[in-house]
Every structure is written in C-alpha cells, then in structure tokens.
Amino acid sequence: xxAQLVSRIGQSILVxxxxxxxxxxxxxxxxxxxxxxxxxxxxLGLSPEQIAELRVLYGADAPIWEQYIxxxxxxxxxxxxxxxxxxxxxxxxxxxxxxxxxxxxxxSLAAAALLAITxxxxxNLTGFAPLKAALENLPSLMISVPVFWLGxxxxxxxxxxxxxxxxxxxxxxxxxxLPVIAIAVPIAAPLAQILLRNIEAVSRQPFxxxxxxxxxxxxxxxxxxxxxxxxLPSLTIAGLLFGELIAGAVITETVFGLNGIGRLAExxxxxxxxxxxxxxxxxxxxxxxxxxxxxxxxxxxxxxRLRRDxxxxxxx
Amino acid sequence: xxxxxxxxxxxxxxxSGKRPPVSVILTTIILGTALAWSLAxxxxxxxxxxxxxxxxxxxxxxxxxxxxxxxxxxxxxARIIHGARYSLSGAFVAVAVGLIAGSAIGLVAxxxxxxxxxxxxxxxxxxxxVPTLLLSLAIIMxxxxxHVQAALAVGVTAIxxxxxxxxxEVLTLWRTDYVEAAFGSGATFLKVLVRHVxxxxxxxxxxxxxxxxxxxxxxxxxxGFLGYGAPPPTPEWGLLIAEGRxxxxxxxxxxxxxxxxxxxxxxxxxxxxHTLERRKA
Numbered sequence: 116x117x118a119q120l121v122s123r124i125g126q127s128i129l130v131x132x133x134x135x136x137x138x139x140x141x142x143x144x145x146x147x148x149x150x151x152x153x154x155x156x157x158x159l160g161l162s163p164e165q166i167a168e169l170r171v172l173y174g175a176d177a178p179i180w181e182q183y184i185x186x187x188x189x190x191x192x193x194x195x196x197x198x199x200x201x202x203x204x205x206x207x208x209x210x211x212x213x214x215x216x217x218x219x220x221x222x223s224l225a226a227a228a229l230l231a232i233t234x235x236x237x238x239n240l241t242g243f244a245p246l247k248a249a250l251e252n253l254p255s256l257m258i259s260v261p262v263f264w265l266g267x268x269x270x271x272x273x274x275x276x277x278x279x280x281x282x283x284x285x286x287x288x289x290x291x292x293l294p295v296i297a298i299a300v301p302i303a304a305p306l307a308q309i310l311l312r313n314i315e316a317v318s319r320q321p322f323x324x325x326x327x328x329x330x331x332x333x334x335x336x337x338x339x340x341x342x343x344x345x346x347l348p349s350l351t352i353a354g355l356l357f358g359e360l361i362a363g364a365v366i367t368e369t370v371f372g373l374n375g376i377g378r379l380a381e382x383x384x385x386x387x388x389x390x391x392x393x394x395x396x397x398x399x400x401x402x403x404x405x406x407x408x409x410x411x412x413x414x415x416x417x418x419x420r421l422r423r424d425x426x427x428x429x430x431x
Numbered sequence: 432x433x434x435x436x437x438x439x440x441x442x443x444x445x446x447s448g449k450r451p452p453v454s455v456i457l458t459t460i461i462l463g464t465a466l467a468w469s470l471a472x473x474x475x476x477x478x479x480x481x482x483x484x485x486x487x488x489x490x491x492x493x494x495x496x497x498x499x500x501x502x503x504x505x506x507x508x509a510r511i512i513h514g515a516r517y518s519l520s521g522a523f524v525a526v527a528v529g530l531i532a533g534s535a536i537g538l539v540a541x542x543x544x545x546x547x548x549x550x551x552x553x554x555x556x557x558x559x560x561v562p563t564l565l566l567s568l569a570i571i572m573x574x575x576x577x578h579v580q581a582a583l584a585v586g587v588t589a590i591x592x593x594x595x596x597x598x599x600e601v602l603t604l605w606r607t608d609y610v611e612a613a614f615g616s617g618a619t620f621l622k623v624l625v626r627h628v629x630x631x632x633x634x635x636x637x638x639x640x641x642x643x644x645x646x647x648x649x650x651x652x653x654x655g656f657l658g659y660g661a662p663p664p665t666p667e668w669g670l671l672i673a674e675g676r677x678x679x680x681x682x683x684x685x686x687x688x689x690x691x692x693x694x695x696x697x698x699x700x701x702x703x704x705h706t707l708e709r710r711k712a
Contacts, residue, residue, distance in 0.1 A: 126553075133557045141573055255705075259697035261649055263656045264672055264690035271679050271686070358562035365564055366653060370676075381657060384568050396569055400560040 123411065127404040134400040139186055142389040142396075195394035200386050205394045208379060216375035219367070220360040222291060223298035227356075230299055231306035232342070239314055239337055251311060258304035262363055266297040266370040294371045298363030302356055306349055313345035320344075347418055354407045361399055454702060461699040468515035478506035480513025481664045489682050499684040501674070507684060511692050514666035518696065521582040521660075521667075522647035526640050528586025533593025534636065540594070541601030542624065552598070558591040567650065571659050578661035581654040588650070589643045596639050600632035638707035645700030652693050668693050 177185070189196060195205035238250035273279045273293060280289055317323065318341060326336045364377035376395060383391035415421040468475055478484075478496075483504030490500040498507040540551040558566070570584035604610055604627065613623050654660045655669025663670065668689045675685025 126556075130553060130556045130560055133553065134560050137557060138561075138569060141569060255698060255701060256694070259645065259649070259694045259701060261652055261656070261669070261672075261690060261693050263653060263669075264686065264693065267672065267676055267679055267686045268690065271683050275680055354559075358564075361562040362564035362653075365568075366657075369657065380565065380568060384572055384657075384659065387572065389572060392565075392569060392572055396561055396565050399562050399565055400557075403560050403562065 120412070123408065127408055131397075131401055131404055135187065135190060135397050136183075138393045138396045139183055142393045143182065143186065190394075190397060196390040198383075198388050198391050200382070200388045200391075205390050208391060209376065209394060209398070212374060212376050212379050215373060216364050216368070216377060219291060219294060219298070219364055219373070219375060222295045223302065223360060223363060224356065226295050226299035227302040227306060230303035231310055232346075234303070234307045235310035235314055235345075236337065236342070238311060240334055254304040254307045254311075257300050257307075260300060262297050262301060262366045263370050265300060266293060266367055269293045269297060270371075290371065290373065294367035294373065297367050297370075298360065302359050302363065305352055305355070309349050309352065310345055313348055314341055317341045317344045347414075350410050350414060350417075353410050354403055357403055357406050455706065458699045458702045458706075461695050462703065465515050465519060465696050465699075468512045469519040470516075472509075472513040472516065476506065476509040476512045478509035480510050480666045481505070489678065491682070492684055498688045499682065501682070501685055502678060507671075507688060510666035510671060511668065511689055514668050514671060514689070515692075517578060517655075517661055517665060517667040518648050518651060518693070521578060521585070521651040522644050524579065524582035525586035525589060525647040525651065526643050528583060529589025529593050529643055530636065530640055532586075533590040534597045536590065537594040537597025537599075538601055538624070538628075541598040541605065542620075542628075548598075551594070555591045555594045558587075563588045563650070564653070567654065568659075571654070576659045576662070578665070578667070581651055581660040582647075584654065585647050585650045589647065592639060592643065593636070596635060597632060600635055601628055604628045604631055634707060634710060638704050641700055641704030641707060643704075645697040645704065648693060648697050648700065 186196070193206055195209070197203065198205055198208055201208065234250050234253060238247050241247050241250075270280075270282070270293065274282045280292055314337070323336060323340055326340050327333075331340075361377070364375060365380050366377070367373065368375045368377035369381050380392060380395050382388065383395070472480065483500070484506075485504060487496075487500050487504035488502055490496055490504075492499045496506050496508070498511070500506055501510070536551050536555065540548040561569070566588050567581075567584035570587050571580055574580040574583060610623055610627050613627055618626070651660065652667070652669030652672070655667045656673045658670075658673065660669060661667045663674065671689040672686050675682065675689070678685055
C-alpha cells in the first residue's frame with residue numbers, strides 16, 4: 116500500500132514537472148521574449164540600451180537553459196517572476212486575486228451540487244411522467260449553454276428587466292449571485308447525469324428492496340438508502356469539475372467585472388504577460404493533480420467496499 | 432434537393448422499418464441547416480452579414496428583420512447565417528487536430544506498449560492536467576489572436592481524449608481472435624492496423640468526434656467572445672454576443688439569438704455523439 120502511494124505521488128510530481136517544462140518551452144522559450152514584445156512597440160520611446168537593461172532586469176538576456184534553471188527553482192520556492200504589465204511579483208498578484216476566485220468557485224460548486232441533487236431527486240420522486248422526462252433531458256441542455264451568454268442573459272433579465280440584482284455597487288453577496296448561477300448550470304449537468312444513472316443502478320440492489328419491503332416510504336428510501344451510494348461516483352469527475360470551475364471563473368469574472376484569478380488570466384493573454392499565465396497554468400496543474408491524488412486516496416476511505424481485497428461486494 | 436434520401440437507411444438496422452425518433456429528425460435538421468448556412472449563406476438571406484443599412488440601427492425583431500438589427504443596421508439573422516461558417520469550420524479544424532494527433536498517439540501507445548506506451552500516456556496526463564480553457568489560452572498566447580489560431584488552440588485540448596480512446600480500442604482489439612488470426616496468417620503489423628483495428632475503432636472515434644465537435648463550438652464561441660478569435664466585423668457567434676453585450680440594456684435580441692444558435696448546434700452535435708455511442712454499445 117505504501118509503495119503504491121509513493122509511486123502514485125512520484126507520478127504526479129513527474130507530470131507536474133513535465134507540465135512546467137512544457138509551459139516554459141511554449142511560453143518563455145518560443146516567442147522571443149515578453150520584454151521585447153512589450154517594450155519594442157515603439158510608442159514607449161525606449162532606446163535599445165534601456166531595452167537591454169530591462170531584459171537584464173527580467174532575466175531575458177540569459178541563455179535559455181539558465182533561464183530554465185532559474186525559473187524552475189523560482190517555481191519551487193514560490194517565486195514566479197514579475198508581471199511585465201504591472202511590474203509587481205506574480206506571486207503577489209496571484210495571492211491577492213486568489214481569495215475572491217476561491218469564494219466564487221466554492222459557492223458555484225455548492226450551487227451545482229444542490230442543483231444536480233434537486234434535479235435527480237425530483238425526477239425520481241415525481242409521479243408525473245412528462246416532468247420526469249423533462250428533468251432527465253435537462254442536463255443535456257444545461258451542458259450546451261455558453262456560460263458567458265447565460266451571464267449576459269441573466270443580467271438582462273434580473274438586473275435590467277426585474278431589477279432584482281443591482282448593477283451599480285452591488286453588495287458582496289449580491290454581486291456573486293448571478294456569476295455563481297452561470298458557472299453552476301453547466302457544472303451541475305454532468306453531476307446530475309451521474310446521479311440519475313446511479314440512482315437507477317442502486318435502486319435495483321437487494322438492500323433497497325429490503326428497505327422497501329419493510330415499508331419505508333419512497334422518499335425515505337431514496338434519500339437515506341440510495342442517494343449516498345449514488346453520490347459517491349461523482350468523486351471520480353472531481354478533476355473535470357475543477358477544470359470547468361477554472362473556465363467558469365475566467366468567463367464570469369470577465370463578464371461581471373469581478374476581480375480574481377480568471378480575470379488575471381484573461382488580462383495576461385490580452386497583454387502577452389507570459390509570466391502570469393505560466394504561473395496560473397502550472398498552479399492549476401498542481402491543484403488538478405492534488406485533487407486527483409486526494410480522490411484516489413479518499414475513495415477507499417469513504418467507500419468501505421473498496422477497502423477489502425476481494426471485490427465480491429463491490430459494484431461498479 | 433428533390434433526389435433520393437441521402438441517408439442509406441439499410442445501414443442503420445435499429446431505425447429501418449419504422450420512422451426515426453423525433454430527436455434524430457431534429458438533430459439532422461439543425462446540423463443540416465447549420466451546414467447549409469456555412470456553405471451557402473447567401474441562399475438563405477438577402478441581407479449582407481457585414482454591411483449595414485443606414486437609418487436601420489437597433490431595430491427590434493420585425494417582419495422585415497426577423498431577429499432585429501444591430502448598432503450598424505445589419506440584419507442579425509443574416510449575421511448569424513453568415514457566422515455559421517466560422518463556428519463550423521473552427522470546430523471542424525479543432526476536431527481534425529484532436530482526432531489526427533490524438534489517434535496517432537493512442538495508436539502508437541497501444542500497439543507498441545511497454546516504455547513507449549508509458550511515456551506517451553504520461554504526455555497525455557500532462558495535457559489533461561491543465562484545465563482546458565487555460566491550455567487553449569496558453570496556445571493562443573503563442574499563436575496570437577485569430578480564427579484559425581483559436582481553432583488550433585481548441586484542437587490541442589481535444590488530443591488527450593482521442594489518445595485515450597484510441598489506445599483502449601487498440602488494446603481491446605489487439606486481443607481479439609480475428610486479429611490474432613490475421614497475424615497468424617501472415618499479415619503485417621501495418622495491414623492488421625489498417626484492415627482490422629482502425630475500421631473497428633471507427634464508431635467509437637466518430638462518436639467522440641461528434642461530442643468533441645459540440646464542445647469545440649462552445650469553446651470557440653468562448654474564445655471569440657473573449658476577443659481572441661476572428662476580429663470584427665466577422666459575424667462569428669461568440670463575437671456577435673460580445674458586441675451585443677454593449678447594447679444589452681436596449682437590444683436584448685443581439686445577445687439572445689446568437690446564443691440560441693450556439694445552444695442548438697451544440698445540443699445537436701452532442702445528441703449525434705450519444706446516438707453513435709449507443710449504437711456501438
């Protein structure tokens with residue numbers, strides 16, 4: 116078990132290192148360098164000497180392998196270089212922008228889970244067949260909706276038409292309401308699909324029949340006996356959901372004018388701020404690998420069936 | 432137009448004999464319309480997609496302009512029709528990149544096995560470890576802004592899933608009796624691959640391609656919305672929504688309708704993918 120764990124962690128570190136190297140090659144080594152792109156524009160009126168000085172300052176004059184070593188050791192110690200736009204350390208930029216994005220992502224994930232569970236439970240409890248069919252097809256609609264479009268349409272509806280959410284100086288919670296819904300809708304879709312599929316599968320298990328035979332109400336059986344078992348497999352798409360949350364943050368922070376990592380990423384692309392984007396890419400890859408590692412380790416703990424060596428009682 | 436049905440019914444055993452389900456008809460109509468729009472937009476609209484009529488600005492939907500007009504007096508329906516080409520061609524390029532590069536990686540990994548397999552799959556892990564949108568942003572930062580650039584960036588994000596699918600298909604097929612029999616009767620490695628493995632993997636790969644096509648349209652419209660795709664006055668659907676956003680207080684139609692076009696095409700492509708997937712299973 117321990118050897119397996121060590122090898123699993125080692126693999127993750129290898130992938131992370133490869134992600135760093137790839138992003139370095141793509142973003143720092145290939146396109147000349149960001150300093151030249153930004154300052155050679157002419158409109159700043161810098162002399163070649165000043166540009167050379169700037170390149171030394173940003174470390175862009177060193178040979179590529181030396182830049183690689185410097186950059187790699189920087190990433191290992193939490194020093195991600197400097198933003199060529201603001202001149203501040205990238206680490207500072209990320210630390211100041213991280214809390215609002217974490218709030219946004221956390222609330223969106225919670226809202227998505229709530230929405231998915233509501234859809235799945237309602238579809239299974241309703242006796243009205245057309246509603247059940249509509250709810251079962253809802254996820255395929257939700258997954259096809261562009262987040263940015265949903266955000267704008269909601270602003271039109273709830274801010275301009277109905278006046279429920281104020282556009283000018285909204286409160287801290289008020290300004291998060293629409294972005295959270297916009298991100299949650301496409302994220303709830305795969306969750307709801309997994310839940311619907313698993314509730315059906317778990318319902319056919321003998322223990323559910325026992326519970327029903329003992330006279331438990333359908334709602335009780337669904338919530339107490341089936342739901343927990345059906346929820347577990349959604350852990351396996353945690354990594355996918357993380358990617359969707361990041362994408363959602365980039366889009367909604369841009370549409371709603373919120374500060375955060377997503378807006379920082381958007382700005383870095385617009386202004387060729389490679390150091391910032393590289394840091395965001397590598398940190399995201401780190402988070403993704405950490406999440407997958409955690410899921411792999413946690414799954415046997417929350418699902419006792421996977422702890423035993425024999426797979427007799429396990430269901431896929 | 433009035434020739435025999437284009438779909439050879441006998442090749443779809445599940446559907447032969449009875450009428451195809453409504454969802455299949457809808458999917459065909461939506462994808463067919465989008466394809467026709469992108470091939471011959473002028474057949475479907477007498478208005479221009481880029482040049483507006485003076486004195487015709489920001490008109491709400493009417494009999495003359497079914498979906499209204501924008502701030503330059505351009506007919507929105509005409510813009511959406513002319514824009515179909517960008518969404519579809521972009522998604523086509525993206526899927527082609529993902530399919531060709533991904534299938535090649537998966538094929539080599541699955542067929543070669545051993546160390547080659549391990550290293551190629553670690554490479555796929557690296558691609559998977561970066562969130563899709565961030566990966567395409569990184570590619571765009573290198574390639575620059577533009578329609579083709581955005582399509583290529585989306586294509587790179589599709590490589591990993593094609594590689595994984597192709598590898599698992601090859602690993603399954605490699606162990607089948609008929610592949611062994613083909614090897615036994617003296618077929619070369621390449622011949623087995625082309626004659627037996629690829630045709631059998633085709634349905635799964637096509638199903639994934641359809642699903643990725645839907646995802647690519649969504650992603651390309653996102654990149655277009657952020658301003659990294661085709662520049663104005665291109666009527667690309669994401670860009671239409673971005674431009675309509677400036678008038679969202681007074682002209683709701685400018686953002687609503689291009690979004691509906693995206694949703695319909697994405698849903699149709701996804702439905703096609705799922706239908707193909709079920710046929711395989």
